[in-house]
Amino acid sequence: MTSVTALLATAFLGAVPLPAAQAEAVWLHDDIYVSAGKANAYVDVRCPKGQQRWTLTVRLTAVKPGRPTATGTTTSAVTCDGETQWRQHPITVRPDSAPFFAGRDERNVGVAELRDPNGTLVETITRRMYFYAWD
Numbered sequence: 001m002t003s004v005t006a007l008l009a010t011a012f013l014g015a016v017p018l019p020a021a022q023a024e025a026v027w028l029h030d031d032i033y034v035s036a037g038k039a040n041a042y043v044d045v046r047c048p049k050g051q052q053r054w055t056l057t058v059r060l061t062a063v064k065p066g067r068p069t070a071t072g073t074t075t076s077a078v079t080c081d082g083e084t085q086w087r088q089h090p091i092t093v094r095p096d097s098a099p100f101f102a103g104r105d106e107r108n109v110g111v112a113e114l115r116d117p118n119g120t121l122v123e124t125i126t127r128r129m130y131f132y133a134w135d
Contacts, residue, residue: 025123027086028112032060033134037099039072040134041091043112049082053117058091060100062131063107068098078114102133 027044034040039060047054056078062070072093081087093100110129114122 025083026056026112026114026125028058028110028125028127030110030127030129032062032100032110032129032131034062034100034102034131035134037095037101039070039093039095039100039131041093041110041112043089043091044086045078045080045089045114046083046086047078047080047114047116047122049080049085051080051117052077054078054080054122055115056089056091057111057113057115058093059111060093060129061107061109062100062103062129063105064101064103065105067101070098070100071096072100100131103131 025046029042032039032041041058043056043058045056055075057075059073072095074091074093076091078089079087106128108129108131109126111124111126113124116122
């Protein structure tokens, strides 16, 4: 009987919508396209419609044995379409020093941070990244 009660409680909790603060607000696509040493990332964002001065920071690291590690960070403004509407933001990340390159190394990583107009971190996501040549 305990397992039935636990199952019902789990089903009920799964049906309750999450408060806005806990809802997913940023999604970093794991495919990065590299052209001329720059990395092009795609990040989906949800934030309150009409609000301004939200920012998105994307940090990328590409690793390949025998090559210098490529890193880069870009911060850009975000367009807010509403908490229920995803908006894709293409982001170009210029390398700090060594140019980005294609590769699928398991150490490749990307981080996206969404901040509200007050600078408060709303959400961050870290993912393994796949860098593809785009010429």
